Amino acid sequence: MKKMMAVYDTDPVYAERLSDYVNRKEKGIFFAQAFTSREKLMDFAKGNEIDVLLSGEPVDSGEVSGIPSHQKIYLTEDREKRTGQEIYKYQSGDDIIREVMAVYCELPGMEPALSALLGKRKRLIGVFSPVGRCGKTCLALAIGLLLAKEEKVLFVSLDTFTGFTELINEPWKRDLSDLIYYYKLGRFNGIRLNAVTYYLGDLAWLPPIRFPDDYSQITVEEMADLLQKILETSDYATMVLDAGDYGRQVLPLLEICQAVYMPVKEDGFSQAKLKEFEEYVENSGKGELKTRMQKIHVPLITGGKKMEHFPQELLWGDMGDFVRGLLKGQRNLWED
Numbered sequence: 521m522k523k524m525m526a527v528y529d530t531d532p533v534y535a536e537r538l539s540d541y542v543n544r545k546e547k548g549i550f551f552a553q554a555f556t557s558r559e560k561l562m563d564f565a566k567g568n569e570i571d572v573l574l575s576g577e578p579v580d581s582g583e584v585s586g587i588p589s590h591q592k593i594y595l596t597e598d599r600e601k602r603t604g605q606e607i608y609k610y611q612s613g614d615d616i617i618r619e620v621m622a623v624y625c626e627l628p629g630m631e632p633a634l635s636a637l638l639g640k641r642k643r644l645i646g647v648f649s650p651v652g653r654c655g656k657t658c659l660a661l662a663i664g665l666l667l668a669k670e671e672k673v674l675f676v677s678l679d680t681f682t683g684f685t686e687l688i689n690e691p692w693k694r695d696l697s698d699l700i701y702y703y704k705l706g707r708f709n710g711i712r713l714n715a716v717t718y719y720l721g722d723l724a725w726l727p728p729i730r731f732p733d734d735y736s737q738i739t740v741e742e743m744a745d746l747l748q749k750i751l752e753t754s755d756y757a758t759m760v761l762d763a764g765d766y767g768r769q770v771l772p773l774l775e776i777c778q779a780v781y782m783p784v785k786e787d788g789f790s791q792a793k794l795k796e797f798e799e800y801v802e803n804s805g806k807g808e809l810k811t812r813m814q815k816i817h818v819p820l821i822t823g824g825k826k827m828e829h830f831p832q833e834l835l836w837g838d839m840g841d842f843v844r845g846l847l848k849g850q851r852n853l854w855e856d
Contacts, residue, residue, distance in 0.1 A: 524569060525552040525620070528584070529576035529595065532556045534609075538574070541613035549621065549714055558583060565589070572624055579605060591624050615693075618715050622694070625711035642751050646777035648763035648770055650797035651790045654783040655818040655839070657682070660762040662834050662843040663781070668723040671757040675725040676747065678764035678773070680735070682728045687830060692718060695727035697734045703746045704737065710753035720831055724756065744772040771806050780813045781846070818842060 525542060529535040535554035542552035550572065555561040564570075570589035577583040579592035595609040596602060604626075607619040647660035657679060664675040676696070677684070694716040702708045717724050729735060738746070751759045763773050774780050784794055794815075801809055819838035834840060 522551040523549055523571040523624075525550040525572045525574065526555055526561060526564070526570045526589065527552055527574045528555045528558070528561050528587075529574075530556055531576070534576075538613065538616065542617060545613060545617065549711065550617075558587075561587060572620060574620065576609070591627055593620060593623055614718070618694070618717070621711050621715040625709060625715060642757065642759075643778045644747070644751060644759045644761060644776055646761045646763055646774055646780040647783075648766075648774060648780055649783045650767070650793045651783070651785055654785055654790070655821060656783050657762050658821050658834060658839055659781060659783055659816075659818050659843065660760055661831070662839045663847065664723045664725070664760040665721065665831060665835055666840070666843055666847065667758055667760070668721065672755060673723055673758045673760060674717070674750070674754065674756040675720075675723055675760050675762075676750075677725075677728045677762040678743070678766065679728065679762060680732045680765055684728060685730075688718065688720065688725075690718065692716075692727040696729045697731070699726075699746065699750070700729075700734060700738050700743075703742070703749070708746065708749060708753075710750075713750055713754055726750075740766060740769045740772045744776050747773070748776055768800060771801070771804060771809065774809055774812075775806070777812065779850070780809075782813050782815050783818045784815050785817070816846065 525539075527535045527539045527542075529538075532554070535556055539552040539554040542550055553564070555564065565588050570587070571591065573579075573584070573587060573589040573592045574595055575584045575592060576595050579585065579594045584592060592605065594606045596606045597609050599608050599610075602608065605623060607616060607623070645663060647656050647663070649656045657677065660677070661675065664673050667673045696716075698716055699708060699712060702712055713726075716726060718727060719725070747759065747761065761773065761777065763770055766773060784790060798810065801807060819842050821834075821837075821839060
């Protein structure tokens with residue numbers, strides 16, 4: 521069941537547009553309704569539970585303080601001076617939604633409703649290779665972009681350096697480090713995920729860690745557990761995981777995947793690395809993992825120099841055609 525968000529502002533255009541945006545863009549958390557009259561808002565609150573009240577008036581003012589709601593957030597026009605219960609009014613709709621959820625999930629006991637998720641099959645598709653410069657990140661991204669046209673997909677990259685700051689022409693305030701922080705405190709939930717999620721077309725993606733030292737704060741086993749919790753407590757059908765350069769520590773991450781695509785190359789050093797990795801899997805007692813790994817040769821990426829065009833070039837170039845063929849008829853292989 522969706523949470524109720526009331527948007528109260530004396531500017532009817534702003535209130536209606538923000539409410540419409542939330543209802544069009546926000547997936548599974550809030551339903552928004554606009555109010556420009558305090559009297560109508562009070563009447564509504566008498567018969568309906570308001571989870572979040574976004575107000576163009578300060579929350580401690582007599583205009584707002586008496587209206588019952590679980591969380592009140594002030595839509596301030598001051599970009600610089602803000603408290604924990606204030607967000608800047610004139611920022612993008614996506615940023616407003618993320619900041620609302622960041623504040624809302626601090627309430628005690630606030631967990632997303634999971635009843636709708638029970639019984640839904642979830643899958644985690646991994647991309648990993650012991651071979652460098654083999655196209656694994658482009659492959660993972662193409663898989664995510666294509667699947668997202670049919671279902672809800674979350675893309676996660678664990679690479680130390682991803683290049684996403686250039687690929688995504690949008691700064692982000694929160695990233696995977698925030699989820700690691702709350703996970704370590706035992707306070708992770710699905711609403712926190714929504715507070716850090718961005719979109720690349722239809723594909724939801726979790727901004728990667730910007731400071732590599734943050735990886736030292738979590739073991740690979742804990743990372744695997746966090747990724748499973750992210751998938752279980754969200755309404756994403758699929759997570760596409762670029763397992764990054766975890767090297768010999770990667771096995772716990774691959775174990776949680778239903779399928780692992782492994783780009784390889786034919787030169788001598790690449791084949792030697794692949795052989796060493798396969799021997800390591802066997803010697804670790806994880807030989808069963810090899811049944812889920814599919815070694816593939818991906819096309820060379822020769823896209824344009826403008827990063828903002830790269831996702832479309834990826835979709836409609838050789839890599840996109842390759843992934844369409846790869847995914848065709850393989851969905852049954854992803855099921856447990």
